[in-house]
């Protein structure tokens with residue numbers, strides 16, 4: 020009888036001068052496998068160089084899968100299209116954080132635990148008045164989330180699974196309340212308390228837009244649309260803000276500190292800040308005598324570094340599957356709100372021109388998730404400055420799930436990249452009186 024053949028372990032070969040190294044290949048269940056280069060420095064004295072980490076996997080992860088060429092996004096194996104259509108944000112959050120869809124009892128316990136913790140400490144209200152009312156909400160949110168650690172010091176140990184679970188619940192529960200209070204304070208309106216009988220997303224809307232002297236009723240279709248937007252933003256594997264959360268957490272900083280750092284990364288206009296930048300861009304085109312074609316030409320000429328905001332993605336080289344869902348949601352929401360489609364028309368014209376232009380086609384630049392979201396948020400009544408906090412609220416479960424995976428992974432070490440030093444070699448200090456003036 021023939022002996023059973025063991026599967027061969029894939030290896031890659033790396034030649035450095037006259038030395039050849041066998042590098043193990045870590046097999047992916049789908050997508051790119053990873054060449055393990057962790058011993059290259061020790062064995063060759065060289066580091067690897069990959070600015071922007073475009074070819075570097077920083078970890079093994081079982082949370083989110085993206086095929087950028089095919090425009091596929093799945094959370095824990097489930098296609099984003101199915102989750103957006105059939106699930107709810109809190110159910111998706113559970114899936115991302117715990118790995119499986121909850122059964123009825125698990126879901127009910129999860130939802131109830133989050134509901135129970137939605138109040139902010141009364142003293143925390145003073146925090147919102149410590150910033151200028153027109154300060155950017157992302158800066159206030161970043162400070163507020165880091166500040167949660169001071170109110171819940173007994174929960175901050177990230178190595179204790181029970182405390183980690185409490186951090187998870189407290190963040191999921193209190194961040195929406197905090198975002199609503201930031202919006203209310205910016206508008207000079209009174210803060211409301213959370214209402215236990217309302218669903219997560221519904222109560223977020225009520226806290227943001229409701230007033231103490233009148234009841235707050237909202238079209239369930241609008242609640243559903245916002246809930247769907249949160250699902251679409253819930254995770255996106257090792258993007259800039261998620262990698263930031265993991266890097267900070269790898270030093271065993273607590274989840275509040277790590278998520279707060281992620282908020283800082285997300286605020287950048289090349290990342291989550293793009294949803295705000297898209298609306299400003301559309302407004303500029305609308306209010307100028309520039310045509311959409313003129314604007315596209317400006318982008319192609321790279322005039323003053325102008326980019327078509329909401330277009331392009333490091334991983335998607337195809338239509339972002341989230342953008343496709345958001346686009347159809349935008350039509351529905353505008354119709355329900357009975358609002359004018361002027362900005363949507365402008366966005367669609369921009370998209371049409373860009374998608375048939377060689378500049379964008381050659382570079383595989385397609386609309387990303389941020390291209391249409393601002394139009395919906397604006398139709399719902401959110402001020403432009405609140406768009407990126409909405410992204411942050413959607414991304415919260417992804418950051419938490421990635422933090423938990425990182426902290427529980429025995430392979431995790433403190434993140435500490437190397438560099439290729441290209442500065443001066445050793446030179447001696449020159450006293451000031453002997454330095455030549457420049």
Ligand code: ACO
Nearest residue numbers: 288289290291293318326327328329330331332333382387
């Ligand atoms: N408009 C015009 N040109 C663009 C755009 C754009 N939006 N995006 C990329 N390009 C061009 C670049 O100028 C470059 O051209 P070149 O080859 O002539 O130099 C080429 O396409 C490759 O671009 P890179 O910047 O190298 O791509 P990278 O993967 O580093 O950047 C990014 C990805 C940051 C998303 C980029 O496409 C961008 O700035 N987009 C606009 C901002 C945006 O929408 N960000 C949201 C991303 S999604 C998210 O974070 C949720």
